[in-house]
Amino acid sequence: MKAETSGGRAPSLADQIYARLKQDIFDFRLLPGDRITESHIAERMGASRTPVREALLRLQRESYVDVLFRNGWQVKPFDFRYFEELYDIRIVLECSAVDRLCQRTRDTATQTTLQQLKQQWSLPPTERTTGGPATCAMDEAFHGQLVAAAGNREMTRIHQDLTERLRIVRRLDFTQPARIDATYDEHSAILQTIEEGRAADARLHLQQHIASSRQAVRAITLHMLQDAHARNQNTTEHTAT
Structure with missing residues (x-):
């Protein structure tokens, strides 16, 4: 880093x-x-x-x-309740941004943002990025661009702060190939429904996408913490002997 x-x-x-x-x-x-x-x-x-x-x-x-x-x-x-609360705020902000974008589908700036994002995410599996860190950075940019495109600078600032605070757990979502493929599919569905102005469907896709990520991240984090504590204990016992 x-x-x-x-x-x-x-x-x-x-x-x-x-x-x-x-x-x-x-x-x-x-x-x-x-x-x-x-x-x-x-x-x-x-x-x-x-x-x-x-x-x-x-x-x-x-x-x-x-x-x-x-x-x-x-x-x-580690406070899972704290991260759950951050995810709740993130959902509220991003759903609000999606609503605004669905109302502006004919706006040139909105169309440009959507087309740029579709070029990155609406891809066949053979053309997708498979690296975890790269996909994580792209995912952060995707959600950040959606919020920024809604045009509320204070909302964008708060969302950027949430992104930074969630990064410690959210990056773990891209350590599994299945989750990377799911991210592409889910992002593509979100973009399609926004482009068609279907706000309710766009919000639903977004909420399901964040919920899936949230669930996967919690499970992976618990597993990694258990492994890290076990390694730490083994190292301590080895040093003591």
């Missing part, structure tokens, strides 16, 4: 540490509930504590870590 910077500037040491820690959290090398200290991270990263603290404060603002009073930091425990 590349560090995110503004204005095209080169990533600072704090940016690099932030990106590495975030990737460790995403890949379950740092497990939910793990306690970490600035001094330990600084030693591991070969840096002073100042950029480490900057990186941790940024991760705290994004709800990935919590600060412990006089006792370092903790990777935020």
Whole structure:
């Protein structure tokens, strides 16, 4: 994962540490509930504590870590209820965007967006992207473009924030080939119903699509957490012996 910077500037040491820690959290090398200290991270990263603290404060603002009073930091425990609530908000926003787009099917900008998305998603299986990370990025862009095309800038901003917060679990949906194929089919159906101005059907397809992803992500996340905890326990027992 590349560090995110503004204005095209080169990533600072704090940016690099932030990106590495975030990737460790995403890949379950740092497990939910793990306690970490600035001094330990600084030693591991070969840096002073100042950029480490900057990186941790940024991760705290994004709800990935919590600060412990006089006792370092903790990777935020995994809260499925929190993610379920984010998914609920996402459905509301995207259904609203779909409604708006169905009312604007003759609008040139809407037609352009739909055609661009159809070129990416309404494809036969032999022409589809099969890589998980690439499909995940495309999926995020698909939903983001639909919301942006609805024309409400504040809705777009909130949706972008939700996308960032859900990325830790949502990316797991693209680790299975069947889910990648399903995403193409479901996106294509959503686009077709929007293009035809069938708002009720478009909302239904969208809700079913997000519900399927949500269900798959929960199951995969639980499985990966169990595997990560088992590996961690085995490593601890091996070190002790």
